[in-house]
Amino acid sequence: MLSVYVTLLKSQTVIYKDNNPGEVSTKDLAWCQQVAVRVRPLRADEGSRIVHVVSDKILVLEEEADYRRDVLRQRRLNDKQYVYDRVFGEDSTQEEVYEAVCAPLVDDTLRGFAGAIFAYGATGAGKTHTMTGLMTRALNRLFTAITESANPKAYEVKMSYIEIYNENIRDLLNPGGPLELRDEGSGAPVVAGLSEVEATSAAHVCELLTRGDRARTAEPTHANQHSSRGHALLSVTVSTPVEGGTQRGRLFLIDLAGSERAGLRARRLEGAHINRSLLALGNCIMALSGGARYVNYRDSKLTRLLREVLGGRCRTAMVAHVAPGSAQKETTRSTLHYAQRASSITNRVEREMVETPMHMSQYRSVIYELREEISRLKSKMKGDSARSKDDFTQPQQTEELTKEESAENAAHLKSLRESIVSTFKQQMRLRRRLMELDSHLLGLALDAERQHAAISHWEARFNRLYKPISLSGSRLSTQQSYRGGTGSVTSGSERAEAEVAVEQAWAELAAVEREQEAARTERARVERQLEQVRLRGAQLEQELPARINSGPEREVLALVCRVHELEADKLALQGERAARSHELRRRDLALQRRDSQRRLSDEIITRQRRALEEMGIGIPSELSQLYELYQQEIHASTYTESNDVYSPSYKLPPISTSLSELAWSESSSGSGRGSSSGSGGTLALDRRLPRLAPTPRPRTSQASAATMKRYSSDDSLVMVAPRAGDAAAP
Numbered sequence: 001m002l003s004v005y006v007t008l009l010k011s012q013t014v015i016y017k018d019n020n021p022g023e024v025s026t027k028d029l030a031w032c033q034q035v036a037v038r039v040r041p042l043r044a045d046e047g048s049r050i051v052h053v054v055s056d057k058i059l060v061l062e063e064e065a066d067y068r069r070d071v072l073r074q075r076r077l078n079d080k081q082y083v084y085d086r087v088f089g090e091d092s093t094q095e096e097v098y099e100a101v102c103a104p105l106v107d108d109t110l111r112g113f114a115g116a117i118f119a120y121g122a123t124g125a126g127k128t129h130t131m132t133g134l135m136t137r138a139l140n141r142l143f144t145a146i147t148e149s150a151n152p153k154a155y156e157v158k159m160s161y162i163e164i165y166n167e168n169i170r171d172l173l174n175p176g177g178p179l180e181l182r183d184e185g186s187g188a189p190v191v192a193g194l195s196e197v198e199a200t201s202a203a204h205v206c207e208l209l210t211r212g213d214r215a216r217t218a219e220p221t222h223a224n225q226h227s228s229r230g231h232a233l234l235s236v237t238v239s240t241p242v243e244g245g246t247q248r249g250r251l252f253l254i255d256l257a258g259s260e261r262a263g264l265r266a267r268r269l270e271g272a273h274i275n276r277s278l279l280a281l282g283n284c285i286m287a288l289s290g291g292a293r294y295v296n297y298r299d300s301k302l303t304r305l306l307r308e309v310l311g312g313r314c315r316t317a318m319v320a321h322v323a324p325g326s327a328q329k330e331t332t333r334s335t336l337h338y339a340q341r342a343s344s345i346t347n348r349v350e351r352e353m354v355e356t357p358m359h360m361s362q363y364r365s366v367i368y369e370l371r372e373e374i375s376r377l378k379s380k381m382k383g384d385s386a387r388s389k390d391d392f393t394q395p396q397q398t399e400e401l402t403k404e405e406s407a408e409n410a411a412h413l414k415s416l417r418e419s420i421v422s423t424f425k426q427q428m429r430l431r432r433r434l435m436e437l438d439s440h441l442l443g444l445a446l447d448a449e450r451q452h453a454a455i456s457h458w459e460a461r462f463n464r465l466y467k468p469i470s471l472s473g474s475r476l477s478t479q480q481s482y483r484g485g486t487g488s489v490t491s492g493s494e495r496a497e498a499e500v501a502v503e504q505a506w507a508e509l510a511a512v513e514r515e516q517e518a519a520r521t522e523r524a525r526v527e528r529q530l531e532q533v534r535l536r537g538a539q540l541e542q543e544l545p546a547r548i549n550s551g552p553e554r555e556v557l558a559l560v561c562r563v564h565e566l567e568a569d570k571l572a573l574q575g576e577r578a579a580r581s582h583e584l585r586r587r588d589l590a591l592q593r594r595d596s597q598r599r600l601s602d603e604i605i606t607r608q609r610r611a612l613e614e615m616g617i618g619i620p621s622e623l624s625q626l627y628e629l630y631q632q633e634i635h636a637s638t639y640t641e642s643n644d645v646y647s648p649s650y651k652l653p654p655i656s657t658s659l660s661e662l663a664w665s666e667s668s669s670g671s672g673r674g675s676s677s678g679s680g681g682t683l684a685l686d687r688r689l690p691r692l693a694p695t696p697r698p699r700t701s702q703a704s705a706a707t708m709k710r711y712s713s714d715d716s717l718v719m720v721a722p723r724a725g726d727a728a729a730p
């Protein structure tokens with residue numbers, strides 16, 4: 001038994017048997033992503049079937065026909081088609097799923113690669129059913145392959161099985177109290193005290209799995225009598241000696257907790273933890289799709305633990321699970337969106353990264369100081385060299401030095417040189433530490449900002465801005481419409497979830513602030529030390545000119561200079577890299593904030609428009625022009641300026657010429673980033689807007705004009721993404 005989980009997750013020192021290890025590019029990583037959806041059989045109490053598998057890649061979700069008499073809208077709203085790498089229907093077998101999703105990863109494990117499979121979906125959707133099938137088949141296949149190999153005894157298979165429940169980690173193979181997740185330096189976190197058991201045969205593995213499954217936290221839910229309430233992570237490591245080391249392959253099989261919202265009050269904490277960690281996982285997957293962009297793993301224990309799996313050389317597959325009945329419509333839709341978001345990774349990664357200017361100020365001063373030091377040393381060498389020439393023209397003075405004095409000088413020089421080099425090394429160590437601390441502080445500042453953003457988001461959503469307002473004389477439906485339909489439904493369970501989320505954000509913020517305080521104190525201490533070492537170095541330099549009087553000694557000094565130069569160059573490169581990565585993280589956060597600000601603006605505008613309509617106030621023409629401009633600008637910036645890095649998750653409702661012509665495909669809502677956050681990526685769109693005169697083609701900018709297409713067939717404005725070259729078209 002080993003007590004350290006890091007050996008499972010941390011080491012990526014895989015020796016590749018038949019591949020050149022090389023660096024795995026983001027493209028390779030993207031290629032590794034596979035997203036499948038499995039639909040489980042319909043049960044009698046689940047209503048009518050609303051999920052239809054069309055082919056092994058396509059499924060259709062039927063929306064309820066709320067507008068039965070409106071043929072146009074029925075046609076547009078009812079069916080939503082989703083495309084994935086693979087879709088498994090209700091009669092799919094465990095074997096089929098294993099062959100398509102898991103078998104390639106098992107073969108890779110034997111070849112020394114790492115792979116991971118996630119099962120995602122709402123409670124009762126079939127995650128555990130699928131994962132049980134995959135786990136037993138994967139381990140059977142591993143042992144069969146090992147037995148059939150030339151040297152079965154050379155293989156070692158180890159297993160570890162943990163559960164994350166309510167942000168507590170438990171060892172399922174050796175159940176006991178919660179285990180601590182420790183961050184050790186910059187490496188992967190460590191689960192202290194976790195057991196890793198050597199598996200000797202397929203039968204032994206089955207026994208271990210059964211033991212682990214029994215230890216999982218399970219409770220009945222509305223959809224599943226035996227519902228697993230935490231995330232389960234099974235890790236299997238296969239090691240075998242090869243020439244020059246040990247080849248190690250790993251397979252992670254992860255059965256995520258149900259993604260549904262917490263309904264019961266008793267479950268609110270549990271539900272909030274589950275949603276939070278699934279959101280964090282979704283965000284990591286999303287961020288990884290950008291290749292070099294900042295990936296925040298800190299938000300949950302699940303993502304902290306999976307850091308190396310998600311970001312390392314790991315092929316991953318996700319199997320999203322849905323129930324086909326109308327009773328689970330909401331959860332099914334949200335699962336399909338989540339899976340679609342994950343499957344968009346492949347496309348995104350192949351896109352070019354946006355170049356960002358470097359922000360180097362933090363490093364410039366340190367590098368400047370180093371260069372200064374080098375030039376001082378060099379000028380000393382020149383001075384000594386000149387003096388040495390003078391000495392050469394006056395040999396009698398040199399001859400006056402006794403042999404004893406020369407030996408003494410040489411000894412002094414030697415010790416001086418050693419002191420200079422050692423002082424220099426100390427300086428470099430302290431400077432590096434300072435840079436590490438600065439970088440850490442920058443990361444913490446971003447973390448703190450994110451927590452602030454989360455707090456203001458939830459507070460704005462539930463307490464301040466969107467309290468239902470009462471409009472005298474308005475129809476009853478007005479208040480109802482304020483409560484519902486815009487993504488800010490304040491049901492009891494959501495409010496409870498918000499309270500928990502806010503509490504957690506405050507707690508996280510306090511932890512971040514404590515860490516900031518500790519880092520600042522440490523930084524001040526290191527800075528004081530550096531100042532002392534710098535002073536000592538300056539004193540040593542003062543001694544140099546008087547003592548250097550020979551060619552070999554100058555060579556020593558030149559060597560010291562060279563070491564300084566190399567260090568300065570290295571530092572410059574490191575600084576550049578760190579600054580670039582910080583800049584990317586900062587931009588990522590800025591984008592998220594803009595996104596959330598824009599959502600708020602849109603929601604305010606939509607609600608104001610609705611309020612005007614409900615109160616029977618016509619929209620002044622200037623205001624309607626502004627609405628139009630706003631839509632065009634948002635659309636233009638979304639589709640033309642940042643097409644490669646940012647995708648819209650919502651659109652404002654169009655300003656239409658008549659009520660019946662308002663056709664706004666819901667297909668555009670909720671499928672983009674943040675849509676599963678609970679923050680309401682989806683605005684329910686207003687279908688009762690006042691009739692407005694069609695506006696002329698926009699005059700604002702070429703880009704805006706290029707993004708607008710007028711479909712005269714139904715005389716309503718429908719915004720579509722521009723085709724390549726649209727923006728440049730006259």
Ligand SMILES: Nc1ncnc2c1ncn2[C@@H]1O[C@H](COP(=O)(O)OP(=O)(O)OP(=O)(O)O)[C@@H](O)[C@H]1O
Binds near residue numbers: 127130227228229256
């Ligand atoms: N593909 C399938 N074929 C037949 N039965 C299935 C299938 N998928 C799930 N089931 C059955 O549905 C029930 C719920 O499935 P399961 O426990 O796997 O759900 P889950 O998604 O893991 O739920 P939870 O998150 O609550 O643990 C079980 O009785 C299981 O046997």
